Amino acid sequence: MEFFLQQLVNGITLGGVYALVALGYTMVYGIIQLINFAHGEIYAAGGYMGVILISWLFAQGFPPFVCLGAALVLAMGYCALLAMAVEKLAYQPLRQSSRLSVLLSALGMSIFLQNGLMLTQGVYDRAYPTEMVQGGFELGTVMISYMQCIIVGVTALLLVALNVLVYKTRIGKAMRATAQDKTMSALVGINSSRIISLTFAIGAGLAAAAGIMVGLYYGSVRYDMGFVPGIKAFSAAVLGGIGNITGAMLGGLLIGMIEVFAAGYISSEYKDVFAFIILIAVLYFMPTGIMGENVDDTRV
Amino acid sequence: MTQQQPILELKNVTSAYGRIKAIREVSLKVYPGEVVSIIGANGAGKSTTLMSICGVLHPEQGEVWYDGVRIDGLASDLLPARGLCQVPEGRRIFPRLSVEENLDMGAFFRKDAAAIDHDKNRVFQLFPILQERRKQYGGTLSGGEQQMLAMGRALMSRPRLLLLDEPSLGLAPLIVQQIFRIIREINEADGVTVVLVEQNANLALKSSSRGYVLETGNVVMEDSAEALLANPDIRKAYLGE
């Protein structure tokens, strides 16, 4: 029982992070029907920007919360700009082309960005100053670290903020309108290029935050850290029903849980395999995912 | 009326889908305060004409002038703020936005929150059913309700020139009458200029001052509404006699 509860806490932590990354896949797919392969690299770039900023700020003697807060905001902003640039350069010129061309362009961008990260940051692991936040507390028999609290707290805050943005604000309505009918949204005065750009920026901001959370959780980042979590988060988006925002959040949590429990009860060697088994099973047995076509309510 | 400057003028507009020309050298003028009908058979190019005005389709040749400015080549999303608004064929309600959110989208470019609220209440007065269904998804409304919502959404932009593409399509006679009553009302009370595309030529011409007849992409006739209604060829071809 104790082990179960401990794994549950770990699953929520990891699942929240997958949910953040999955949102970027699902929102971009919802608006331009593109599987943005470069999204995992944006997440990695966020992880690196985080370690660079946090280490520097921490060395300057700033308190942990300031280091974290500032690094989050700056890395999210940086990745938002990076993703907007990628969209402008690699996707927008192909708006009238076939979906396959754009997909290949995304694949190319992924390779380009990953190699860029390797060239500028090296091939070795880079450690997060996790000593910044130490300790934790016991809840009954379950050990919860303060770092985990921060990760879950920040993740929850971002997920709530995203929901408010998409469902309550004028811009969020315009995003959903653009996803549903681009011609009509232009006829009411919405500039779809700007909305698409914004969608990339928001997805990238969330991914950057996720990159930092993972860096803090595992204690280090590496240039190729975006690949496997990228595919897992994509699996989460598919599991939730691609294009569906609530689905991506649910899918992320589920994939995180499954991974942690599979590692705990079956074998930690194979933990990465389960996300892919789920991806294949979902595509085979219910390609619309859990929140797919039939439960239409929360599609963008 | 003809002394005035037209609010909308098409000069020899040719538009194509790929290599197929859908309208050829279409010219027409609409003056402020008018209701003008465009009638024609299926595939004549009526919707294409409206889409060419709104910048969804950019003409291959010719010019579109609106309110003294040449607008062909402008992006379509710049036009609503200038008072040019279309209710397109098939209504194109945002299916997974609520009725109220659909109305909000009509006022997307506007910043005057108080006036937007006022206009929304006015739409709810014109179409009380929309207020009842405020929270419901647009896609779950009936065809007639969707047409009302499409009209309401257009009114939310405070248009000066309203292009309506087959507002009566698929609606029960009572609803059609209601829609046309509202078209006349916004024309007479608010001075909105209206271009009306209709299969129902009789109804359209009876609410219009003038009309154009499109045939396979060409304007073949242009006259006052009474003259068109009295014309034996038109009666035979478009009024089912």
Ligand SMILES: Nc1ncnc2c1ncn2[C@@H]1O[C@H](COP(=O)(O)OP(=O)(O)OP(=O)(O)O)[C@@H](O)[C@H]1O
């Ligand atoms: N997206 C498109 N791609 C290719 N051809 C098109 C497209 N839309 C319309 N057309 C063609 O252009 C011509 C004019 O079509 P348009 O929709 O303007 O006709 P319409 O007068 O509005 O007809 P209806 O009364 O049936 O709505 C038709 O021959 C049609 O097949």
Ligand SMILES: [Mg+2]
């Ligand atoms: Mg038509």
